[in-house]
Amino acid sequence: MRNDDPLWDMIEDxxxxxxxxxxxxxxxxxxxxxxxxxxxxxxxxxxxxGFRVETGLxxxxxxxxxxxxxxxxxxxxxxxxxxxxxxxxxxxSDAHDPVEPGGSGHGCGHNLLGAGAMMAATAVKDYxxxxxxxxxxxxxxxxxxxxxxxxTFMVRGGVFDDVDAALSWHPMSFNGIIPxxxxxxxxxxxxxxxxxAHAAVSPHLGRSALDAVELMNVGVNYLREHVPQDARIHYxxxxxxxxxxxxxxxxxxxxxxxxxxxxxxMQSVLDRVTKVAEGAALMTGTTMRSHFISAMSxxxxxxxxxxxxxxxxxxxxxxxxxxxxxxxxxKIQATLSDADIDATxxxxxxxxxxxxxxxxVVPYETRGVPMLGSTDxxxxxxxxxxxxxxxxxxxxxxxxHTWQVVAQGKSDAAHKAMVQVSKxxxxxxxxxxTDPKHLAAAKADFKTRLSKDPYESPxxxxxxxxxx
Numbered sequence: 001m002r003n004d005d006p007l008w009d010m011i012e013d014x015x016x017x018x019x020x021x022x023x024x025x026x027x028x029x030x031x032x033x034x035x036x037x038x039x040x041x042x043x044x045x046x047x048x049x050g051f052r053v054e055t056g057l058x059x060x061x062x063x064x065x066x067x068x069x070x071x072x073x074x075x076x077x078x079x080x081x082x083x084x085x086x087x088x089x090x091x092x093s094d095a096h097d098p099v100e101p102g103g104s105g106h107g108c109g110h111n112l113l114g115a116g117a118m119m120a121a122t123a124v125k126d127y128x129x130x131x132x133x134x135x136x137x138x139x140x141x142x143x144x145x146x147x148x149x150x151x152t153f154m155v156r157g158g159v160f161d162d163v164d165a166a167l168s169w170h171p172m173s174f175n176g177i178i179p180x181x182x183x184x185x186x187x188x189x190x191x192x193x194x195x196x197a198h199a200a201v202s203p204h205l206g207r208s209a210l211d212a213v214e215l216m217n218v219g220v221n222y223l224r225e226h227v228p229q230d231a232r233i234h235y236x237x238x239x240x241x242x243x244x245x246x247x248x249x250x251x252x253x254x255x256x257x258x259x260x261x262x263x264x265x266m267q268s269v270l271d272r273v274t275k276v277a278e279g280a281a282l283m284t285g286t287t288m289r290s291h292f293i294s295a296m297s298x299x300x301x302x303x304x305x306x307x308x309x310x311x312x313x314x315x316x317x318x319x320x321x322x323x324x325x326x327x328x329x330x331k332i333q334a335t336l337s338d339a340d341i342d343a344t345x346x347x348x349x350x351x352x353x354x355x356x357x358x359x360x361v362v363p364y365e366t367r368g369v370p371m372l373g374s375t376d377x378x379x380x381x382x383x384x385x386x387x388x389x390x391x392x393x394x395x396x397x398x399x400x401h402t403w404q405v406v407a408q409g410k411s412d413a414a415h416k417a418m419v420q421v422s423k424x425x426x427x428x429x430x431x432x433x434t435d436p437k438h439l440a441a442a443k444a445d446f447k448t449r450l451s452k453d454p455y456e457s458p459x460x461x462x463x464x465x466x467x468x
Contacts, residue, residue, distance in 0.1 A: 006130075007430060008316070008423050010123040018122075018422075019415045021045055022115035026091070026409045029083030029104040029111075032144035033467050035062040038081040042114060042141040049122050051139065058157030060150055060465050064141040065159075066118075068125035071134040073164035073439055075124070075429045078380065079117030080110040080145045089406035094331035096403050105406035109171030112393055112409065114141060116418040117168060120425035127430055135433040138163070142376075144465065147187070149294035151376035153465045155383050156457050165305065165385045165432055165442055168377060169421045171405075171414070172390035173344045173398055175318050176362030177306050180381065183232065183259040184266040185374040186295035186458060187468060190216065190277045194286040196250040206248025207285040210241045213252040216280035220256070220273055227269050230372075232259040255293075255468070259374060263297045263458055293468050295458035297378040300449055304441035305387035305428075310364040312427035313389055318359045319416035328411060329356035329395035332404050341397030357413055358392030382455040385442035387428075391421035 021041060028037045039055070039062040046053050051066030088103030089096065099105075106112075121139035128135055140159075144150035154160065170178060192213060197206030220233055227233070234257045241249025256273055260266040274290060281288035321329075333341065333356055345352045349368030380386050393414040398404045408414055432439045 007123055007127050007426055010126045011119060011419060011423050011426060014122060015119065015419050017045065018115045018119035021118070022111045022415070022418065023410050025081050025111035025114060026106050029088070029106055031085060031104055032082050032146055032148035033060070033062060033150070033465060035082050035143045039064050039141060039143065042079070042081065042118065045118065046139060049125070051125070057159050058154045060143060060153065062143040063150060063154060066121070066139045067136060069128045069134070069136040071136065073433065074136045074138060074162055075432050076138045076140055076160065076163045076166040076384070077117045077121040077124070077425060077429065078140045078142055078166055078168040078377070079114035080142050081114040082110055082143050082146050082148070084108060084146055084401055087401070087403055087406050089403040091407060091410040092328070093407050094328070094335060105403065106409050107401045107403070107405045108146065109393060109405055109409060110145070112171045112414055112418045113169065116391070116422045117425065119419070119422040120429065123422070123426040124429045128433065133433060137429065145376055147294070147468055148465065149296050149376045150465060152294065152296055152379040152457070152459060155379045156459055160380065160383050163384045165439060166380055167309065167386070167425050167428055168388040169425060170388060170390050171393040173392055173394055173396045174348050174358045174362050174390060175313065175360065175392045175417070175420070176366070176390060177310050177364060178388050178390050179367060179370055180299040180301040180306070181370050181372065182299040182378055183230070183261060183372050183374045184263040184296060184298040184378065184458060185257055185259040186266060186270050187255065187257045187293040188270065189238065189253055189255050189291040189293060191253045191289045191291065192251065192281060192286045193289070194248070194250045194284065197248040199246045199248050203248065208248050209252035209286050210249040212280045212284040212286045212288070213237060213254045215283055216254060216277050219276040219280060223272060223276060228260055228265050230261040231265065231269050233269070233273065261298060263456070267458070292460045292463050293466065294463065296374050296376045297382055297455070297458055299375070299378045300381040300386070302381070302385045302387055302442055302445050304438070304445050305385050307364060308431060308438055309387050309389050309424060309428045312431070313424040314361050316420050316423045316427065318361055318392065319413070319420045321357050321359060321413055321416065325411070325413040326356045329413065332395040332408060333397055335404060336397050340399055344397045356395055358396060379457070382450070385446040389421060389424060391417045393417040
């Protein structure tokens, strides 16, 4: 597209509506699969912008889709709007100051993510209509990314089967593509059932479920020496069987998350963890029942699509921040440790500077030491050609899932960065509609990768979307 293309003006003309949406969702933080007000706010704005709207995708109440245009190709732009527990925080503060002690907050910036993605989809819709171009653009409002794996269930439900390519973004410290390197993960609960008894009078008659949990954890800790180097195993005891030490605990539950760079390795480690649970039950004379909760695949690369997004982001450029924006970012940085800030630069592959906000786009070739996590976008990337970018919406060094992210979630700097990312996504989508070679290259790369390693859902057949 030419530099004088009106697509950016279409975003500028409507950006206030989407900033308002981002702030509305920030003010009603809702956890996975309970994002009813957030999903409704997205649905209402989609309808007012002329999208054809569908809700309840894949049987998930808080999943919404808006579609516009007609014919092919079908380009999807994905947003999210779930919050995190325990991160309530007042906007604009540079000190920990919960709005509601123990309440939720948008500690991963999903209020911005969803609004910015929808803004891009709306601009693409308007561009196609203004130029009488064929093609269908869709905005998907996706719930429960934080542990619920909603997109994995949506993939299994066929929601994206007719999509030709998908795009998204995430609020972070820097502007640029997000390296397609994440961990596959599965979450599973292990429930142990024993027999209660008086711990002093008749301990021999009891069968301790808590003992089984403790022995399982010990066994898994020994297992850690014999798993792939990139594997991660985490656990939390959900039910210890009560508070009375003189009663043998007849029930106990422990939750495990198992991760690895490859889905097949993750599954292998999970199978071994399950064997350890079975052994713990055998040793303690208890019974064990496992309950599979959710799973996500690792991210699949698509260089043609990522490079296209990079090109558009570089053309759009970073947000232009004010002195007030920088002053607030410096105050946030003062609440962080040097290790927080250093880790962000190391992950991005850049030398540390004194800049409080990112006012440039990180070059495509720049690679650091990634801090590996997991996302249900991984399963999107195995279903259609997919790419995503990050937007520098927060002070450099801000760790995700913290009150500092929430505090910056309604800031002018965050809004400005969201608009720039939206322009880059919209430009990428328009190129996919108007220049067939880009979509053909993305599809060819995708097909080649799947021919070598076909996709298999990491979900068990009986797994259903649920609050963990």
